[in-house]
Amino acid sequence: MAPVAKDRLAALDAHWRAANYLAAGQIYLMDNALLTEPLRPEHIKPRLLGHWGTSPGLNFVHTHLNRVIQERDLDALCVWGPGHGGPAVLANSWLEGSYTQTYPDITRDAEGMAKLFRQFSFPGGVPSHVAPETPGSIHEGGELGYSLAHAYGAALDNPDLLVACVIGDGEAETGPLAASWHCNKFHDPAHDGAVLPILHLNGYKIANPTVLARLPEAELDALLKGYGHQPIYVAGDEPHEMHQAMAAAMDRALDRIRSIQEAARSADGAQGREPWPVIVLRTPKGWTGPAAVDGEPVENTWRAHQVPLSGVRENPDHLRLLEEWLRSYRPEELFDAEGRPSEQVVSCVPEGERRLGATPHANGGRLTRRLPVPPLEHFAVTVDKPGTTLHEPTRIAGALLAQVMADTAQRRDFRVVGPDETESNRLGALYDVTSKVWQERTLDTDEHLARDGRVMEVLSEHLCQGWLEGYTLTGRHGLFSCYEAFVHIVDSMVNQHIKWLKTSRALPWRAPVPSLNYLLTSHVWRQDHNGFSHQDPGFVDHVLNKSPHVVRVYLPPDANTLLSVTEHVLHSRDYVNVVVAGKQPCFDWLSLDEARAHCARGAGVWEWAGTEQGTRDPDVVLACAGDVPTQEVLAAAALLREHLPELAVRVVNVVDIARLMPREEHPHGMADSEFDALFTRDKPVIFAYHGYPWLIHRLAYRRTGHANLHVRGYTEAGTTTTPFDMVVRNNLDRFRLVMDVVDRVPGLAVRATAVRQAMADARTRHHAWIREHGIDLPEVADWTWPY
C-alpha cells in the first residue's frame, strides 16, 4: 500500500529536486543561479571543488526526514556521515529557512541563492564537508568513521529525541564505524532517545566499490541482524517508486522505535534488548546526475564521486550537459521569479525548531545547564604537613565525580566514559550512585551493570570519544577516563573535535558547549604490570599543536590539586581539557586552600620545599610538572638540603603546562617578566617533567633563561619494572637530579664532588637491589618529606 498521497508525493519530489538543484548549483555556478538565461562559461566557477556523488542521496533522506518530522511532530536531529555532504545539507537548510535565520546575509531568494552558490568551496566561504558552519550539524563530515558514535552520544539522556544517522558505505569500512554498530548494547530505550541508522549504499568510494555494497545480500542481512538490528531495505532509482518505498520504510522504522520505547517505558519495563531498525538505502552514486560523459558511464559509478563534468568552462559539450542536467530539475517549477522556493517545496519543510537545521540539540550550548559541582571541602584530604600522607588522587576525585553523578540523577546530563577501567582507575565510588550501562543479559556474578547506568565502559576508546563528543556537543557534560598511553587511539578524533571547537568559537550563533574532559591516568611512570607497550605520555604534545584557544593541559601533583582542577574543567566551556593524574598512592603536598591558590596561578614557588629564604635569587631552580616528577624533585630538594645546605634552592611546581608558553602564543602563557621572576633569568633550572622532555623546550624556547633550562622526562627507556627503576632508567630520579644540580651550578664547594659520587653510588645500589629483589629499596619506597 502506498503510504503517500499523490499530491504529497509530488511535493516531496519537488522538494528533493529543489535540493538537488541547489546542491549542483553550489558546485558549479558563480552566476545565473536561477538559469534565467542560457548557461555560459563565465557563469561557471573557475575551480570546481565540490563533490556531487553523495548529494542526491542525502537530499533524498532529508526530504523524507522532513516528511516524518511533520507527520509525527518529531524532535529530530540528523548526523550526516558521508564525506563532502556539504552541498546537500546546505541546500536543505536554505530551503527550510534555517540557513537565512543563521546567516541573515544569505537570504531565501535569488540574491541569497547566488551567494549560497558562490561561497561554497570558495576562498573565505564554506567547506565542502558538513562542518561547524553548517546549521543543524554536530558532526564534521571530513574525516570519516564517527557518525554513528556521535549519533548515539547525542541520543543519550534525550528520551524524546530521534537521531537519524546517515552512514556512507565508504565510512562503514572504518574501524570506529564498524565498532559503533554495537552501541545498541549500551543504549537504554527507556532513558535515551532513538538512533535510526540509515546505511546509504551508493556503492563507491573515490575510486573503488565499497565492501558493504558488494556483499551478497544474505551476508549483508546477516551482518546487520548480527549487529542487533532489523534491516529495512529501500533500493532503486525510479524517483516516485523510491519516494513511496522510503516513506514506507521510515514509517515502519519509526513505528518499531515507538513500540520498543513504549515497551521499555511501560510500568513493567521490557527487559530484553529488542532489535532496533536500520534502513538500508541503495541508490545510484550521483543519482539524477549525468548518466554518461565523454562516452564513459558516470551515474552509478565511482566517476560520480567528485564533479561529474570537469571541463565545463572549456568544453561546450560539458557545458551543454551541465545545463541539461540542471534544467532536468525544472527549477522554474521549484522557485518563483524572485528565487524563493515555491509553496509546494516549502510545504515539505517542518516548522521552527523542528527543522533539522534549527534544532537546538545541534547547538547544544543553548541547552546546557551549569553542572552542580559540590564544595570541594567535602572531598579534600587534610594536609597538616606536606609529603607525609599518601592518597590515590583519582580515588579522591572519584568521590567528587560520584557526587556530581548523584546530583544529576534526575537531570541526567553527566556521563563518565572509559574503556573498562573506571574501577581500576580508582573511580569506583561512581558505582555507589549509578551503574555501568548494559543492555545484554546479566549473570549473578556481575556487578554494577544496569540498563540505565550512566557510566559507559567499552573496550573501544573510539566509542568512548565518539559518545562524549556527541554528548557534549548536544550540551551535556562528561569526562573520559583513559589509560594515558592509549588515548593516542583517538588522536585523530580529538584533532577534529578541537578543530570543530575552534571554528565554533568564531561563529556567534553557536553557544559554548561543555568542554571535553580527559582524565589520563594509569600513566607512563606506573606501568609496573604492563611495561613498555603502555608507556606514552605524548598526548599532551599532540594536543598542544592545536588551537591554543581550545586546548588546556593540567598536571596536578596531588589529590587536592586534582580536585581543584576537576572542578575547574567541569565548569568550563568549549575546551579540550587534558588532566594527567596518577591512580597510585601519591604524597599530599597542598591543603585544599593552597591547592586552589596554586591551581589558579597554574605555576608557583613552593617556598617550604626550597632553601632560598633570605636570598635575593636562588642558586638553582628545581622545577616539576606531574605527580612522579614532583615527588622526585621534592626528594632531590631534601637531599640537597641535607648534603649541600648552603645552596639556595627554589622549587617550582607547574600545574597548567601552557603557563610556560609566551603570552602571545597561549591565553594562559606568562609574560616574560612573570617567567623570569619564577625561573630567574640566569640561574640553572632543572626541570623534571612528566612526559617527553623536549616539550618543555618547545614551550619555553623564547624565554630569556632558556639556555639554562635542563629538562628531564620520559625518553622511551621503558620496561616492566619497579616505579623507582622507571625514573632511574629515564634519569628523572632524585639522585640524578642532584647530580644535575652539581653539574650545573657554578662555584660549588669541593664537597659537592663527593655528594655527586654518593648519588651515583645510590643509583648503582638501587639497581643491584631491584634486580635481586624485584622491589624498590626501602629508602625510596618508604621515603617521606622529612622537614
Add this chain to the structure above:
Amino acid sequence: MAPVAKDRLAALDAHWRAANYLAAGQIYLMDNALLTEPLRPEHIKPRLLGHWGTSPGLNFVHTHLNRVIQERDLDALCVWGPGHGGPAVLANSWLEGSYTQTYPDITRDAEGMAKLFRQFSFPGGVPSHVAPETPGSIHEGGELGYSLAHAYGAALDNPDLLVACVIGDGEAETGPLAASWHCNKFHDPAHDGAVLPILHLNGYKIANPTVLARLPEAELDALLKGYGHQPIYVAGDEPHEMHQAMAAAMDRALDRIRSIQEAARSADGAQGREPWPVIVLRTPKGWTGPAAVDGEPVENTWRAHQVPLSGVRENPDHLRLLEEWLRSYRPEELFDAEGRPSEQVVSCVPEGERRLGATPHANGGRLTRRLPVPPLEHFAVTVDKPGTTLHEPTRIAGALLAQVMADTAQRRDFRVVGPDETESNRLGALYDVTSKVWQERTLDTDEHLARDGRVMEVLSEHLCQGWLEGYTLTGRHGLFSCYEAFVHIVDSMVNQHIKWLKTSRALPWRAPVPSLNYLLTSHVWRQDHNGFSHQDPGFVDHVLNKSPHVVRVYLPPDANTLLSVTEHVLHSRDYVNVVVAGKQPCFDWLSLDEARAHCARGAGVWEWAGTEQGTRDPDVVLACAGDVPTQEVLAAAALLREHLPELAVRVVNVVDIARLMPREEHPHGMADSEFDALFTRDKPVIFAYHGYPWLIHRLAYRRTGHANLHVRGYTEAGTTTTPFDMVVRNNLDRFRLVMDVVDRVPGLAVRATAVRQAMADARTRHHAWIREHGIDLPEVADWTWPY
C-alpha cells in the same frame, strides 16, 4: 565421532596441564618451581604482576595447534591477540624447546624453569604481554585491536602458511578489530595463505562482561556469517570433552580451508568468495584456576582476569589454595626429577621450524630478500635549470614503485596499501602492472580490480597499517600511501610498531625486517577541496617522540629528491620511514645527481639560489623543509635578489629533518660544527617548515645560533581556499618571508623599509584578488625561478 584416540588425548591433556602449570608458576613463584617441597611464603614473588585469566585458553589453543601441525605437517604461525597472554605463550615455547633455543640461558630443566618463572614481570625480565622478546610472535599483546589485521598481513603472499589468530573478546570490541573481520574481502585464496580466526569468548574484560560473549547465540552466529565466515563452535569446561571438541573443530576448519584453497588454485579457479571458517571457543575465564576465593566466585568471572589469589604471602589460606591449584595439574607427572617435560608432554610438540615458537615467519628478517629497485635514471626528470619545469613528485615516484611491483610479480614480496587514494595520490602507474585486490563481485564499470592484485585499498587506515605491519614483520616489503592528516588515525599503532622495532633491534636473534614506509601526501598545504578538517602535519612530531634508532623523517622538495628518498627507504631495515611529499605539480629544483648528493647529506646549501658568492658569511639564511616551503623560500630569495641585491642570502634546504637534532640525540644529527657551518652561529635564520613551526625549535634548541632562528610553518590557520592563500594565512608566503628578513637583518639600507611595505601591499592585493576571483594571482600562480 571422537577424532582423538585415548592415549593421544591423555598426552594433549598432559601438555595443556604442563603449560597451565608453567603459566601459573610464572605469575607466582620465585623458588620451589617444581613444588618439590611444600609451598612457603618465601617462594612467592613479592609483587604479583601477572594475569591468569586468558592463559588456560591460550594454552588450550596452543596444544591443539600443535596437534594439527604435527598431524598435517603444517607451516603455521599464530598471532596471540589477548592482553597479558605472555605466561601462556612463554610456557609453550619453553615446553617445545624454542625458548631455550632462543635464550640458551633458560634451559629446559628445573634450573631453566626457575629462571623462566623468576624473569616474568620482574625488573629486567620479560613483559606480561606477548612482545618482541617472545619467540614466535609478530604481535605485541599490550594494546588491543590489531591481531586479525596482523594475521592477514602475515598470510599475504604466503600461500602455504596457516596463520591462526586468537582474538580475545575484549579486543573484539575495538574498532580496528571490528573492521578487520572484513579483511577476507581482500584475501586471495590462491596466492595468500589461510587465516584461521579463533574467537576466544572467555566472557570478561578487566571488570566487565564482553559484548560478544553476551550476545544471544543467534545474533553472534548471524554476525560471524555476515562477516563472511562459517562459525564452528566449541564450548564447555570439561577438559576431555573439550579436547575432543576442539580437535574436531580444528579438523573441520582445516579441511574447509584446504577445500577453499584447492578450488581457488585449481586449473579453472573458483571465482566466488567462499566463507572461511572461524572457531568460536567459549571457555571459562581463568579455567582450571581457583573456583572461589574468600567466598567469592573467581573462575568464570571477571575476578579471574588478573591474579586470582592476591594475598599469598600474607594469607595462609591463599597460600594453601595456590598450592592446591598448582598441584591440581599433577606436575610430578608432567616433569621429570630434573624438571624436563615428560615424554608424554613432549610428544605433543612439533619438530624444528614447525614449532610455533621457531617459525621463521615470526622472525621475518630471516626470510627477507633485497628488493629489486631499478636504476632511478629511468624515472628521473631532466632539470636543465632549476625551478622552470613542474612535475607531480608522487607521479614520478609512482612509476618507480610500478617497476618494483612489476619486478616482484613472481616473488610477490612487495605491496602498496592505502585508503582508496592510490590513483588520487598519483600512483596510478601501479595499475599498469597489478590491480587492487578484491574478492567481491565486479561490474563492467569497475577498473583495476582483481583477486590477485597487490595494491590494497580499503577505507580504513587501521587495516592498511595492520596489514603492512604483519607483512613487513614476516619479512616482506611495502609502502603505505596516506593522506597526511589522517595518518593520525594510526598514531597508536605506529607507537607500538616503533616500540616493537626498538626492542627487536636489541635482540640479537631477531633479524632486521624491512622498514615500514609511509608516503604522506595530499598534505596540509593543498587541501583546496577539503579545507581545515584535512590539515594536520603533526605526524612528524608524533613519531619524533619515539626512539631515534627507529624513526626517520624525510621531506623531499621535488620529484628527483623523492625518487632518491624512495629508493633509500625501500632498501632500509628496521625503521619507520616517514616521507612527506606533494602530489600537486611542484618545481623541479635538482637533477638526479644533485638530488642524490643532496639527500645523502640530508641538508645543504643551494648555492645557485643564494646571493652570498664571495662573502665569508651570509647576512641571512633562508632555510626550508618541504615542497611548498621550498617554493616560497626560493620565491623570497628571488624577491630579495631583485629588491635588495646587496644582501648576502644563503638558501639551505633540509630533506632529512633529524639532521637538525644534536648528534647525541639522533644518529642522523649533525655535529655542532656542521650545523654552525650551515646555518651560521650568529646570523638570522628564517626557516620555512612544512609542519608546526615549533618542531624546528624542539629539534634545534641546543644549537649555538638557536636564538637567531625564526620559524614559519602551519599554525592551524586553515580553511577551504587557494594554495597561495593557505601560505599567506600561515605567514609562510614569500612576501612574509621577505618581511621577516627585513625585520631581522640589522643595518639594512633605508630602502628596505619601502621593500617591506611593497611586500605587505602584495599580501593585501592578493587577499582582495582571491576573495573576488577564487583563484590565485597570476603573479604567484605562474611564477618560475627567474635566474
